Amino acid sequence: MSGRPLDVLEASLEEEVTVQLKGGEMYSGTLTGYDQHMNLVIEDGEDTTIIRGDNVVSISP
Amino acid sequence: MSGRPLDVLEASLEEEVTVQLKGGEMYSGTLTGYDQHMNLVIEDGEDTTIIRGDNVVSISP
């Protein structure tokens, strides 16, 4: 399982990511937190967004 | 996982948040409670709303 998905998320902390949601929306910003459900915390300038993991299609570091 | 999603929710208690639901609805108000499923309690003036977590797309403190 070399490079398991959650390990790749861990390595992406404090880096820019693009997140695609099931509804088609895209979020870009700095990944500042996540958990095992792929709930995410994205910061973009002053804005912080918590995304519930079940909405996530893909995350591109 | 610096700043896990539920830690960010905990830090947002008694603060204004905007919640986006899967159906496209938005709720704004004071976050007065949550649990590990992201079930939320939002207060807006006299009104209290319990939101079932599986409807949540994102929460912006």
Place this chain on the structure above:
Amino acid sequence: MSGRPLDVLEASLEEEVTVQLKGGEMYSGTLTGYDQHMNLVIEDGEDTTIIRGDNVVSISP
């Protein structure tokens, strides 16, 4: 988690609530029961309705 969602439901027992379902339907009545899945029992005059929790969007006490 001050005022967790299920604590707010507990405090709403025997009070009037409005429940919004995913299909857009609304139920109003007295909340006479619930469980940890947010399955609900609503009484409205002579009528009793059990609502399966996974249909619930929000509950307003």
Place this chain on the structure above:
Amino acid sequence: MSGRPLDVLEASLEEEVTVQLKGGEMYSGTLTGYDQHMNLVIEDGEDTTIIRGDNVVSISP
């Protein structure tokens, strides 16, 4: 949780109920069985129907 949802189902055994499903269908008949997932057994004259609980919106005893 006075009058939990499953207790109300238990009390409704052998009584007439109306079940609304997510697809909009309605079933009426005698509730002759259920389990913790809200899987239901409904009897209407000679006909017996097992309904898988995840289809259920509401049950009105």
Place this chain on the structure above:
Amino acid sequence: MSGRPLDVLEASLEEEVTVQLKGGEMYSGTLTGYDQHMNLVIEDGEDTTIIRGDNVVSISP
């Protein structure tokens, strides 16, 4: 819970059943197997079909 749903399935083994799926499809045949998820095995003459339980709306023995 007199006549729990899975007990009714057990009693229906080797009998004719009609299964309605979420997509609207109907299957008729002899119920030759099931499990606790309501995964089903239906035999109709030479044809055997395994149905994944999460597609099932109702089963009529």
Place this chain on the structure above:
Amino acid sequence: MSGRPLDVLEASLEEEVTVQLKGGEMYSGTLTGYDQHMNLVIEDGEDTTIIRGDNVVSISP
């Protein structure tokens, strides 16, 4: 539960099966693997396909 669904899958290993998915797609080929979620491995000539079980409607050996 005579002939439980997973036992029928086990007995179908290395045999031709037709798999119907929720999206309407059909896969035909040799069943060379499965697990308890009904994740499947289907081989058709040179092509191998892993199907995630939650997409499966039915499997016909």
Place this chain on the structure above:
Amino acid sequence: MSGRPLDVLEASLEEEVTVQLKGGEMYSGTLTGYDQHMNLVIEDGEDTTIIRGDNVVSISP
């Protein structure tokens, strides 16, 4: 269960795969990670994509 789905994924590490998602999208690239939920890591040149497993329909090594 000869050749269980996750064993086939394990054997496909560092190989080219094509992934079909529920929304109809296709991803092609080198599979560099996965986990038991079928969360995947796909690399295509400079681009890395984490795909949340519940979006996956099929994976073709």
